[in-house]
Amino acid sequence: MKIASWNVNSLNVRLPHLEQWLTTFAPDVVGIQETKMEDHKFPDAVLAGLGYRSVFAGQKTYNGVALLSREPAQDVQIGIPGFEDEQKRAIAGTVNGVRIINLYVVNGQDVGTDKYEYKLRWLEAVHAWVADELKKYPELIVMGDFNIAPEGRDTHDPLVWNENHILTSTAERGALHKLQQLGLHDAFRLHNDEDGVFSWWDYRAAGFRRNLGLRIDLTLVSDALKARAVAAGIDREPRTWDRPSDHAPAWVQLG
DNA sequence: ATGGTGGCCATGCCA
Numbered sequence: 001m002k003i004a005s006w007n008v009n010s011l012n013v014r015l016p017h018l019e020q021w022l023t024t025f026a027p028d029v030v031g032i033q034e035t036k037m038e039d040h041k042f043p044d045a046v047l048a049g050l051g052y053r054s055v056f057a058g059q060k061t062y063n064g065v066a067l068l069s070r071e072p073a074q075d076v077q078i079g080i081p082g083f084e085d086e087q088k089r090a091i092a093g094t095v096n097g098v099r100i101i102n103l104y105v106v107n108g109q110d111v112g113t114d115k116y117e118y119k120l121r122w123l124e125a126v127h128a129w130v131a132d133e134l135k136k137y138p139e140l141i142v143m144g145d146f147n148i149a150p151e152g153r154d155t156h157d158p159l160v161w162n163e164n165h166i167l168t169s170t171a172e173r174g175a176l177h178k179l180q181q182l183g184l185h186d187a188f189r190l191h192n193d194e195d196g197v198f199s200w201w202d203y204r205a206a207g208f209r210r211n212l213g214l215r216i217d218l219t220l221v222s223d224a225l226k227a228r229a230v231a232a233g234i235d236r237e238p239r240t241w242d243r244p245s246d247h248a249p250a251w252v253q254l255g
Numbered sequence: 256a257t258g259g260t261g262g263c264c265a266t267g268c269c270a
Contacts, residue, residue, distance in 0.1 A: 012262090
């Protein structure tokens with residue numbers, strides 16, 4: 001079972017890319033972020049034609065998440081339970097017995113801003129939620145656009161992307177670490193040791209051409225799933241296509 | 256030190 005996470009940065013613009021990628025990469029489950037699309041506009045019929053069921057929670061202009069799966073998702077949860085949030089950033093479901101949480105983590109703008117504080121509050125709420133979910137579903141995947149690069153080797157320049165910089169700051173990495181302390185493993189790092197492998201490249205300054213990127217899109221697998229995570233990676237190909245998203249899909253394969 | 260590209264939507268905001 002191949003499970004992937006992809007920030008498409010507008011599903012309206014990227015639907016052809018998604019269709020192409022579903023056809024060639026053939027994932028079994030996909031978590032989508034930044035659909036930027038209200039629910040009544042979601043192309044569930046098009047995706048059904050490709051063999052995928054969809055559940056989704058969207059809004060105009062910003063945010064928006066969806067979960068696509070070949071088998072229908074059960075026990076679908078939209079938003080973080082008990083956490084009031086107008087922004088559509090979280091959706092979860094159970095597919096083939098595996099609980100899957102798909103997140104579009106708050107970007108945070110800059111360290112010390114209101115958005116940064118919201119990001120840290122939001123991650124606290126995610127921690128409580130995941131802790132609760134793990135009790136019910138030991139076989140759990142938490143994936144999405146985390147907007148956090150776990151380590152220096154997940155950035156093109158650790159001197160720039162340092163402990164005071166957004167996406168790499170001490171508090172952000174601390175929140176990710178605390179989440180992983182629940183028993184979640186970065187699937188990519190179970191199988192890849194190299195640095196310079198990224199999932200996001202800024203549109204500005206020819207970031208992709210120069211490979212100036214960050215690895216901020218993660219698939220985390222629970223203790224109970226760790227042995228089944230037989231491969232993981234990032235598929236750079238859709239980032240090479242015309243008018244691409246600024247993110248590439250991150251994936252994990254369960255054996 | 257600043258802005259750079261892109262999406263949404265018509266202007267700045269967000270990333």
